[in-house]
Amino acid sequence: MRKPCCDKEGTNKGAWSKQEDQKLIDYIRTHGEGCWRSLPKAAGLDRCGKSCRLRWINYLRPDIKRGNFGQDEEDLIIKLHALLGNRWSLIAGRLPGRTDNEVKNYWNSHIRRKLISMGIDPNNHRLNQIPLRPPPKCDVSASATSSESTNNECKPSPPPQPQPQPLKPSVNKTTDRVSDSLDLNLDLTIAFPSPPATSAEEKRRVSKTRMTKQVESSEPVPTLLLF
DNA sequence: AACGTCCTCAACCGCGGCGTG
DNA sequence: GCACGCCGCGGTTGAGGACGT
Structure with a gap:
């Protein structure tokens, strides 16, 4: 071609x-x-x-923030990834000074590994193991280093259901757990971060908006496991 | 000190979307 | 409607540093 x-x-x-x-x-x-x-x-x-x-x-670029990701940034990435899937540019757009490449690398080298060690499938953010008992509230930082604890604690109440599809942006759906658990402005169709857009960026964002709206109107959002 | 393995991250590659003629 | 060119995205690679034996 x-x-x-x-x-x-x-x-x-x-x-x-x-x-x-x-x-x-x-x-x-x-x-x-x-x-x-x-x-x-x-x-x-x-x-x-x-x-x-x-x-x-x-x-x-002069506005790039270099150095380690903070805990808040990491949490945000996990939550956004649960919502958006591997749409790194969208995720990076919510992290001022971070690039999609940086976020992608950080996900693949740190977060992904961390989730796996906790028994969580990084693709769909669900626990892989069959639960032995109803789950307590899951604390990421507390359980991250203990593989034993991942086997015995933090299980979801329903058995994890295989839903491997990347999770689509769910906007303003207050009934799902995602929105309930996130204290975020995730109105991706409108509220892009503030930096003034070049005309090219603007065009891109318009097309993204279109895409997001298509997604928005599609399937119902499954329940997620979000810490 | 030497070697092997793991990890990180900058950079490349291929593809799809969009605009234009 | 179609072909073409450009841009941006996401997946992947590979160099080199860190770490373990």
Whole structure:
């Protein structure tokens, strides 16, 4: 079908040098974000536009918050993932200064492992084991390090039902446990985070809104296990 | 000290959505 | 309606550092 955009001979790949970073920063400072396709040539970079975009968004942007995720951020990611599935860009949009790549990496390297060690399926946020007795309230931080406790505690009352589909955004459905348990503004169809959008971002968000509305009108949201 | 394994994260790849002609 | 090009997203990879033996 479509040719890959980065198969040109002579374009650099792999790690970015300081000089390349500086060229990209200088160019975007002067001209702003825009046509990524033509940016590398204009900026004097032997990179494909995609690579430049990624480097800027994930690493060079001035508003990026670097460093460890806080407990609150981690909780938020888990909750948002339960609602949105692997839609990292949407999840990252709720975490100021975090990028989708960063959130995705953190999920795969930390949170996913943590949930698995607790006997929770990270894909659908349900406990894998068959419950032995009605569950007490589950404390993530308390049970995270104890594999024994995951076998004996924190079980859901109904047996986990196999529902592997990614969970769709449920907006303003006050009857489900997700909304009940979240003290979040999850009105994803309207309230995107505040930073002023470029026209490109705006377009994107409009299309996301459309998508979310489609999702919204689809199937009923299953009960989730959310701490 | 040397080696092997695990973990993290920056970067790449392929695909789908959208706009345009 | 169709083909094409661009952009952005999510999955995956691989280099290199951390850690264990």
